[in-house]
Amino acid sequence: MTTTTEARRPAAPPAARTNKTQRHSGRGRALVPAHVLAWLYALLLVIPLYYVVVSAFKTNGDIFAHPFALPTSISFDNFSTAWSRANLGTALANSVLITGTSAVLTLALAVPAAYGLARARGRLGTAVERLFSLGFLIPGFAALVPTVLLAIAVGLFQTRIFVILFMPATALPLSVILLTQFMRTVPPELEESATLDGASRWVVLRHIYLPIAMPGIATVTILNLLNFWNEYLFTLILGGPSPSVRTVQVALPTLVSQTSTDYGVLAAGTLVTLVPVYVAYILLSRQMEDALLQGAVKS
Amino acid sequence: MRKTRSMIGAALVTGLVVPLAACGSGGGGSDDNTLTVQSVWTKGTAEGDALSKVIDQFTDETGAKVEWLDTGESLSDVYETSVAGGSEADLVLSNYAEKTVDWVKNGAVVPMDSYLKDWGLSDSIKGSAVDEWKDSDGKLVGLPFSGFLWPVWYNTDLLKKAGVDGIPATTDDLIAAAGKLRAAGIEPMAVGGNDWSGQKVFLQIAQSYADADTARETFTKGGFCAQPDIMKGIKLFTKLRDGGVFVDDAQGYSADATNAEYFNGKAAIVSAGSWAFGSDDLTPELAASTTLSGFPDPSDGGAYDKPTAYNGYTGVGVMLSPNGEKKADLAEKFVKLLYSSETVGDFVSTANLVPAATTGDDAKINNPLLEQGVNDLDSRVDYAVMPDASVPGAVADPMIRATSLAYSPGHDAASICKSIDDAYASVG
Structure with missing residues (x-):
């Protein structure tokens, strides 16, 4: 051309x-x-990432003496030590379960809500949208104490199920607002013609809105996955310390000792926890970049 | 940042939820034949491995299960929030410092005074160790299990290389030695100005002219600026700092970085506890050339006759939770096994632990530095007041921030004592 x-x-x-x-x-x-x-x-x-990677193959002495030097030998002992000491296998499984289920649950709630808000014309729709926006105004710490009390009251304190239910609640405001904006880009004529052809609301959402809003869904998903995976404070307090329940972010600090931390082992454990996040980003990054590009072109 | 967030979060939950939860919350977390043990010792460490053996033996002997929560450094935060939910562990193995000091007062654990007698452990634990675990109301917060020695380590090979003859006996000797060491390209004293380890060194020097009662009272109530002997000690600290005794940029060093400086042979002197005796980074050659002693006396005469070190039995103790009290029989069996001479001996020989139990007096010591510390340190040093048992739990963190400033050049004694007093004032 x-x-x-x-x-x-x-x-x-x-x-x-x-x-x-x-x-x-x-x-x-x-x-x-x-x-x-x-x-x-x-x-x-890159520098901090490089530092973590090279440290994962060193001893404490090497880390402090030559922090940025390449390791003198490649041994995976630090990785196996981190894996067994912090019980990272179970912790990874818990993180995948909590993160994945929470992300799916968030989308299951946010997509229909966003569709409804995107098509709403009345004052009620505007009011509901603003209500979701108000979610941004609640600081995390402000929600901590009531959330702990709620978990205790419903008998789900220090359980995975409560963490899974809690995560979507924190992510819904941003997810709904973002997805609503994406769904507003769908021309109303498409929906009208589909409706005239006898398509139900569900069919319209499934076959018209979802494909067009897919970059937005990918963006929301990756943001939520990162937030859920990296969440520490709430999972520590609401999920508790049990090795059978704790996530990688809660398990990893058990490698830290006030008196003598093995930083090579800690760096190795950190790398292990980074891998799933990196994989998720690789899988969803193209869709996310498309979404960003769409935003750039529109503006 | 993460630690700060978790501390603030835990403080919020503890402050607001514990009183509400005390009004009635769900029952304990595990069944009657399962004992939940939460420890600051984590799996894979020497202490963790020794504890793991105890747990296995307990299960073999009693048939009861043990759920081990190795929460490490987040123990106090996690435990306090678990108390709020009524799902706290039955037994807690943690140190007696900062938050744990107040645990009997706020109902997080039960007093152990009666259990010490009822479980027949009165003669098994050193009386001085038991005294250290009593709070300001005289209640026994936990049964002391491990203690520590906290001497000053001197690398005699490096001292000799720099032309320093012997261990510095006075602070003037130390300043002179620092000059010679620096001239030889060797850092003098590694100190972790950025964390708790630097705080302890600072307070060790600050109490150089104060008797034990004065130091203890000042650490408990604050008022550093108003206490003349403590102020004299802080001035001595600034003299040592400005005399080049500490490593450059000491305010940025952590305890681990400090130990690494010494283990790598970059620094000739370090203040480190007995927990570092078994470090993988400590070579046999370095251990052989290390002399354990104390921090030198002030040249113009201080409150102690000999150089000072710390010791104590606030290392790790056994605390019983409200849930654990419901399973007191099971808890008793576990604790008795923990204090058996075989178990204590194993902790001493494999984890270099200083036992609070009299049952460990005859334990075989394998580590040369632990041997030197146990056999020789008493004759070389006087023991200063260990701040952990005196400084209120809520003051500890802001105080560490204040003492970090002390290691930064340009801060005089007046501004240092003010920032410490502000730390006390900030928590009421």
Whole structure:
């Protein structure tokens, strides 16, 4: 396509070509600071990751003596020690269960709610949407004590089920608001014609709204997965310390000792907990980037 | 950040939920034939491995199950919130410091005074150790199990290399030694100005001119600026700091980083507890060249005749929860097994633990530094007042932030004592 356009275009005179080259060159020079800043930013992100990776193969002595040096040998002893000491296998299973179930539950509640709000025309819809927005105003700590009391009252304190029920409650405001905005981009005419063809509300949601809002759903999913996976305070307090219930984020600090922490083992354990998050991001990143791109084009 | 969040969260839950939960909440977490043991010792550590053997033996002998919650450093936060839900562990193995100091007062654990006698352990535990576990109301918070020695370690090879003859006896000697060490490219004293370890060193120096009662009272109530002997000690601290005794940027060091400086041979002196005797990073050569002693006396005469070190029995003790009280028979069997001479001996020989139990007096010591500490330290040092039992639990964290400032150059004694007094004032 580009070639055809270029072929039809009359050749630029030499002076114009020179100007264009100068313009490109000037633009290139103008972009140098941006490139430098971008690389610096990338470096800032990579340095801590590099530090954790190399530390996972070192002893405490090496970590403190040569923090950024490459390990002198590659041994996976720190990984196996972290795995057994923190019971990471069970903890990973708990994290996957809690994170996955909570994410599914959040979508199951947020998608219909967002669909309803996106199509609502009356004041009630606006009021409900604002109600969801109010969820942002509640600080986490403010919810902690009532939540603990609630868990105790319903007899679900220090259980996985309460954590699974609690997580979606924290994620719903953002999920609903984001998905509502995505669903508003669906032309009403599509829904009207489908309805005229006899499609039910469910069919409209399933076959029209969901495919179009898929980048938004992916974005919400990945944000929720990251939040649920990394959640520490609430899972520590609401889930409790039992090795059979605790998540990786609660299990990992058991590798920390006030008097003598083995930082190589801790770094190895940290890497193990990062892998599932990284995999989830890889799987959903394309959809998330599409969503961001959509937002950029619209704006 | 995470720790701060969890501390604030736990404080919120403890402050607001525990009183409400006390009005009536669900029953205990485990059945009558299961004992839940929560410990600061975690699996895979030497102490954790020794505890694991006790648990296995207990199950073999009684048929009862043990659910082991190895919560490590988050123990107090997790335990307190579990109390709120009525699902706390039956037995808690933790140290007596900061939050645990108030646990009998706020009903998180039951007093152990009667159990000490009823379980026949009065003669099995050293009386001085029992005294350290009594709160300000005189109630026994827990049964002391392990103690600690907290000497100053001197690498005699590095001292010799720098031309320092012998262990510095006075603070002036120490400043002179620091100069020689620095000239030889060796860091003098590694100290963890960023955490609890630096706080202990600071308070050790601050009480150099104060008798034990004065130090204890000041640590308990605050008023550092108003106490002349303590102020004299703080001025001594600033003199040592400005004299180059501590590693550069000491305010950024943690306990682990401090130990690593010593273990790597970069620093010649460190203040570290007996828990570090068994460190994997401590080579036999370094252990052989290490002399355990105390922090030098002030050159103008202090409150102690000999250099000072810390010791105590607030390391780890056994606490009984309200849930555990309902299973007192089962708890008794477990605790008696824990204090048996075989078990204590195993903790001493494999985990280098300083026993609070008299049953451990004849235990075989395998670690050369523990042997040196147990056999020689008493003759070399006087023991200063250990702050943990005196500093109120709520003050501990803000106080550590205040003492961190003390290690930063430019802070004089007046500003240091003010920031510590502010820490006491901030918690009422």
